[in-house]
Amino acid sequence: MSIVDDLQQLRADAATAIAGAEDLAQLDVVRVAYLGKKGSLTSVLRGLGALSAEERPAVGKVSNEVRQALEAAIDLRRADLSSAALDARVLAEAVDVTLPGRRRAPGTSHLITRTVDEIVEIFTGLGYKVAEGPDVELDYYNFTALNTPADHPARTPSDTFYVRDLTGEATAVAGESDVLLRTQTSPVQVRTMESTKPPIYILSPGKVYRRDIADPSHLPQFTQIEGLVIDEGITFGDLKGTLEHVCREIFGPERKVRLRPHFFPFTEPSAEVDVSCGMCGGGGCRMCKGSGWLEILGCGMVDPNVFGYVGIDPERYSGFAFGMGAERIAALKYDIPDLRHFIESDMRFLRQF
Amino acid sequence: MLVSMKWLRELVAVDLPVPELVDLLDMTGTKVEAVEVTGNALEGVVVGHILTKDRHPDAETLWVTTVDVGAAEPLQIVCGAQNFDAGDKVPVAVVGTTLPNGMTIKKAKLRGVASEGMNCSATELGVGGDASGLLILPADAPVGEPFSLYWDLADTVLELEITPNRPDCLSVAGVAREVGAVTGKPASWPGSTPDESGAPVAGSVTVRIDDPDLCPRYTARLIRGVKIGPSPEWLARKVASCGARSISNIVDITNYVMFELGQPLHAFDLATIAPGGGRADITVRTAKPGERLTTLDGAVRQLAEDTLLITDPTGPIALAGVMGGDATEVTDSTVDILLESACFDPASISRTSRRLGLFSEASQRFERGVDPNGCAAACDRAAQLIAQLGGGTVAPGIVDTYPEIVPPRKLALRMVRVNGILGADLDVGTVAGILTRLGLTVTTGSGDGDDGAVLSVTVPTFRPDLEREIDLIEEVVRVHGMENVPSTLPGGRGRIGGLIPQQRRRARAGAALRAAGLNEAITWSFSDPADVERIGWTFGPGELPVELLNPMSEEQALMRFTTLPGLVRAVANNQRKGVVDVHLYEIGSVWWTAEGRKLPKEREVLSGALAGSWDRPGWLDTEPMLDFFDGKGVLTSLMEAMGIERWRVHAADRAWLQAGRSAEVLVGGDVVGWLGEVHPKVLDAYEATGPVTVFELFAAPIIKAAREAQPFADIPRHPSVKVDMAIVVGEDIVAERVERAITSAGGTLLESVRLFDVYRGKGVEAGKKSLAFSLTYRGEDRTLTDEEVASAHDKVVRKVTAAVGGELRG
């Protein structure tokens, strides 16, 4: 047999072997067996040196053809096998996409913080700054400077928490001490009026305390958001327009807002603000106790007596003040039946908002 | 304050339907808390007109009538009564009505004749005693009108919230005046002039006031020969509509006049003050030391020295304005009555009623303030009613001790101020009209035009709340209607809103804690005094906890000095409810004080608590229990978000933390708080299950150290080379120390160091540990050669082993 015949035989054998390779590893074994450094084709070619110069070109041509043919066949087979392997892998890696996702849940803001933040954002948009102050306050800032009469029931120890005064001073106020837990954040307003010249546009959110037993609608510790504006030419219409805007921002543009005259010692004229009930749309239901309205804040024009305490000229400046309870607003907005949820730190409550 | 609509309508012609009146009162500052329909409504009983009356074909005693009840067709009703004729008006119960005796009217056949209702007797309706026949109504009774309305049975009672500045509305007449002002209808003020006879009062009664500040006025009348008995129905009904019980004609009259006019009255049995027909000498004074009085509820009251009393020469006979004395009370055998109508100082009455825990309709009115100029008229009215209903005679004259007459107040009201404060454009006529309707007297004073005008306003003494111009402006807007003021926004120039940097940074800290997986909690600001011992807290030198004088409970008697107990309680509460994965943070204040301080120190802290896992083991893999390093990881995220690089922790014990798993947190070299796992004993004390990892940092130093913006760091352009080294050191050498030695030895070529393994056990001698670090070398301006890296790393190894006394692990 000639070398050429050997080559043709080898080509045929190799083609069979390539076709028979069942995976990429077997194919590689075939490749090495024929085309590798010690492979069959290689050893045939190594024998070329023994051929005559006349025979060499023809045999060389054939052997190149065989090599190319084998390489092409191997590539083709490899492509087929790779594709099959990929298909198999894809099949094997299929998952049940309905299984839960993997994550580290981010934490949540307390609903009260979130409510305060939303309201702060509305007011900063209207040009207000946020003012803060201590929870433990002086009677003067919490009551006296706010025009609260000395015998006002709110000043009694049954309504207000008093704190032991360690100066040893005797005091003549309703509690045994003139140090107390603020019952409103208005002391912040008084402090601001003392230290800042008008114009003043501030919002003062913060914790306040009143001696109510914790029940579904009361907490002895809750969160008040109060505002104060003092400038030249501030009117009751400005107060009304501001609160109408704010209430619609909080509760939605479709809600109606009304101001109802009321009485507070530190504002005159004073009003309570009602928002139309979101549950019944104003027709009357359980939530609004049949009235169609929800009372959400108190407000009024700053009483000239309060200006007197802080040395602002009431003939030149006028202003308004308002206050609302964050717990009540959150409870109304999210229909929370019991305010005690806010203080209980139950993860199942906290994670909802 | 309860107000019967029926009574109100006697005093002011309200033609509004009740719901509209309620709205109007709400919107003018007299909030209606509730509306209650009272009385026997007798729904379904109407006024009928008997058109025909014919004998029943099969029954001699029955009549077949046709009755017009205002419906389209007359009803045929079979009736057994004999006392009527065709043409009479009678009450008719239509089909479906249930009568007070329980009988329900149905369509029926009576001896074969259809009957569609019932003509009623007074007894059947429960309105009288005559059962013998039909109740024949006057000929002008309107056909079809509900009988309860026609017979005046039904009433609507409004429950009003009267604000503390409006004592004038604590009476039906006062409310009528207010209703008149807001509806524009005239209201009347009831009054009577007594028919006097017999000996003048002057010889029988004297009154002296010791301190006119406490009792500006005291009036009294004497009614002789009274017969105590039950009240007539109208009087009983009226006092009942105000929520009082009918007791006797005399008591009911004093209550009636109080409810009607707002002036509390008191009736004494004259014989108990002036026995044997002598003279009653009344002195109004404060209590003397040791004085006592048995009040008419039978209680013996020890009287504090500033208690205002009504006394006779033998001692106290009543607590002024609060409660009468037992001994001088009107009884069934009382014959002569001394009637008191006085004005007392609101603060004095308030103190007495609070001190004794006695709150009455009278004390409530005195506390708010009664009109001193109304005492005599109320006294007259009650005296006349007593004479009229109790059969007595009013002695001529009134005792009136009124040392200093209180004049009406005069105020100036500038129109420019009215419109300036309100942001409205009201004219003089509107403003003057409102004030006049409220009972004030207005004269146009100086100034011209609607803006220049200054009104002179005289305020009667029944409105003590109207003291200043601003008070009048409030009245104007209240009655004008707040809804009629145009809404505007403040137009002030030159204001800038927004948060200040500290507030923004605090918000950033909260956001970082949430991103780290923590949920915000708000716990009590209060603390249990026992918490000090439970957690082993030690206050700094001279520091004391902040004590509440009147806590809600002993467990909340202090202001919290740390958030730790609150957070551990929150963890325990969750665990008790089966929620074991708890990740909480709180941003809130803690307090402490010192001897000699008035206001305590108040500092804000950032704190947190972790228990359980990040997520319960799911279908994928199991989550490890959270421990110290999860807490430290949270703080790492926090510090990174705040842009604080110079922070570290070092081992430090805290009594409430488990030793060896507790640390102090330092920022810029200063201790700002602590971090660690709660001590098992503390967990036991709060019934929490560990491990619970907690931290508490002062907010101020963190907010102060925070950076607003990090400068840009160039992205490396040249490749890095990573080399690992494991070094065996003694257990006492902390990782931070080795890491610092590496960093300092690495020079500029060492970009970063990361600890990736801590190993103890086989191959490492006992008492030692192997720390494996991955070191990254990189040239800022060139690709490092192998030789450069090798030489730098050799230097690191040499210096670090020498510095920490360790050796490379083979």
Ligand SMILES: [Zn+2]
């Ligand atoms: Zn509703």
